[in-house]
Amino acid sequence: MRSVASIRYQRHSETAHSAMNSSDSEVVSDDILPDNTSLKIRLVVLPVIFVVGFIGNTLSASLFFGKSLRTKSCSIYLATKAISDNGFLLSLFVAWLDFVDVRIFHTQVVCHVTLFLSYVCGFVSVWSVVMITIENYIRICRPCEVRSLCTRYLATRVTILGVAFACVLYNYPLWTMDVGTTQPHEQKFCQTQPKFERFEVVMTYVDTVLTLVLPLIIILILVSIITVRLIDASKRKDRLRKCSQYSNANSMRLNISNAQAILNSQVTKMLLSVSLVFVCLHTPSYVIRMKATLENLLDHVTVTSKIDRILQHFFLVLYYLNFSIYFFIYVGCGQNFRKVLRKKMKQMCRKQENVPGVTSEYVLSNRAWNENIELETTKDTLDLE
Numbered sequence: 001m002r003s004v005a006s007i008r009y010q011r012h013s014e015t016a017h018s019a020m021n022s023s024d025s026e027v028v029s030d031d032i033l034p035d036n037t038s039l040k041i042r043l044v045v046l047p048v049i050f051v052v053g054f055i056g057n058t059l060s061a062s063l064f065f066g067k068s069l070r071t072k073s074c075s076i077y078l079a080t081k082a083i084s085d086n087g088f089l090l091s092l093f094v095a096w097l098d099f100v101d102v103r104i105f106h107t108q109v110v111c112h113v114t115l116f117l118s119y120v121c122g123f124v125s126v127w128s129v130v131m132i133t134i135e136n137y138i139r140i141c142r143p144c145e146v147r148s149l150c151t152r153y154l155a156t157r158v159t160i161l162g163v164a165f166a167c168v169l170y171n172y173p174l175w176t177m178d179v180g181t182t183q184p185h186e187q188k189f190c191q192t193q194p195k196f197e198r199f200e201v202v203m204t205y206v207d208t209v210l211t212l213v214l215p216l217i218i219i220l221i222l223v224s225i226i227t228v229r230l231i232d233a234s235k236r237k238d239r240l241r242k243c244s245q246y247s248n249a250n251s252m253r254l255n256i257s258n259a260q261a262i263l264n265s266q267v268t269k270m271l272l273s274v275s276l277v278f279v280c281l282h283t284p285s286y287v288i289r290m291k292a293t294l295e296n297l298l299d300h301v302t303v304t305s306k307i308d309r310i311l312q313h314f315f316l317v318l319y320y321l322n323f324s325i326y327f328f329i330y331v332g333c334g335q336n337f338r339k340v341l342r343k344k345m346k347q348m349c350r351k352q353e354n355v356p357g358v359t360s361e362y363v364l365s366n367r368a369w370n371e372n373i374e375l376e377t378t379k380d381t382l383d384l385e
Contacts, residue, residue: 039099045317046096050089053324057082057089059341060327068340073155074135074271078330080159081128085323087121092320103187108179111190115173119207123166125323126211129278130218131158136271137222141229169210176200212286216279223275270333277329278322285319288312 063069064079091114094105104110138149176196179188192200288308330337 042096042313042317043099046092046099046320049317049320049324050093050096053089053327054086056324056327057086060330061086063337063340063344066340066344068343069336071152073150073152074132076152076155076159077128077131077135078274080163081125081132081326084121084124084128085326087117088125088323091115091118091121092323106179106188106190111179112174112177115177115190116170119170119173120163120166123170123207123211124163126215126278126282127162128159129274130215131155131162132271133219133222133275136275137226140226169206172196172199172203208286208289212283212290216283219275219279223272223279226272270330270337273329273333274326277326281318281322281325285312285315288315 061079061082064075064082069075070079094110094114097104098106105114135150135155139146142149176192176199177190178193179190181188288311291308331341
């Protein structure tokens with residue numbers, strides 16, 4: 001088996017994800033390199049993902065922390081995810097610079113901070129989705145506990161505790177990594193100090209459990225329960241309507257109202273969409289990681305096949321998208337998010353009206369557009385359906 005240091009160099013020179021999240025126990029042949037097509041695709045795709053994701057996450061965080069949306073606890077988790085996603089994208093961009101021979105990653109401080117940021121932000125992003133799923137479960141399956149558990153105060157405390165835990169757990173790149181020369185490259189690389197290689201392998205297994213196994217189990221179980229509850233609520237609503245003529249009218253109206261509340265008021269399509277998109281984009285890239293981890297635990301040393309490498313490159317792109325596309329999920333599934341976004345755009349247009357040199361035709365067209373926007377009513381409280 002090759003040393004952890006040489007594996008870490010290959011991970012960073014090939015992809016940022018391999019440097020930051022792939023198993024250190026992965027066994028590959030030294031003469032096997034990614035095909036040129038995959039490298040060229042990532043050379044173009046990664047900066048696009050970074051730019052689109054960074055802009056979208058920044059705008060999402062500003063809206064969730066804004067006056068209209070910040071009153072709800074789920075906005076804290078969504079804003080935290082947006083910020084942590086940006087942190088991961090920044091570390092990804094630094095590692096991507098190796099593709100264009102800008103080797104700032106392989107310098108003191110940058111090496112340590114980049115890895116630390118990638119681990120912490122990856123952990124916070126994953127567990128933000130877990131908390132979003134838990135909150136959605138409470139709203140749908142435990143409506144009586146919403147007032148006590150789904151509060152902005154509790155969400156803030158949980159977020160702070162999670163970030164602090166991640167910083168303590170993943171601080172080891174700050175003192176286990178070093179910039180040194182690796183043969184036969186005769187260049188300086190960010191690599192693990194030899195005396196910490198065994199410790200890093202152990203931390204890789206810990207990271208796999210905390211950012212893959214445990215979150216995936218929790219999310220899949222809760223999403224399954226939520227789905228069953230939605231189906232039951234839909235069936236109950238239909239039954240109540242059919243038998244309403246044979247029962248007390250007031251009682252029936254109350255029961256129908258409760259069923260309707262589950263289907264319309266408490267069920268947030270956006271939160272459920274976030275959970276499902278996370279599972280679809282986050283999981284595939286870890287299949288290869290789990291495969292390598294299990295092979296190492298079983299002492300089953302193999303050479304990475306061409307199919308495995310192709311799948312890994314494809315899954316990595318999906319994994320990167322997990323940190324950059326949620327703005328579009330919010331716009332597509334969040335009605336109130338769209339309204340707040342329009343309101344934000346309207347305010348920006350009003351500021352432009354006050355800029356000297358703007359033509360009267362432009363001002364008039366903006367005013368007409370603003371008047372159309374004002375015809376729509378914006379809810380006072382967050383409804384993310």
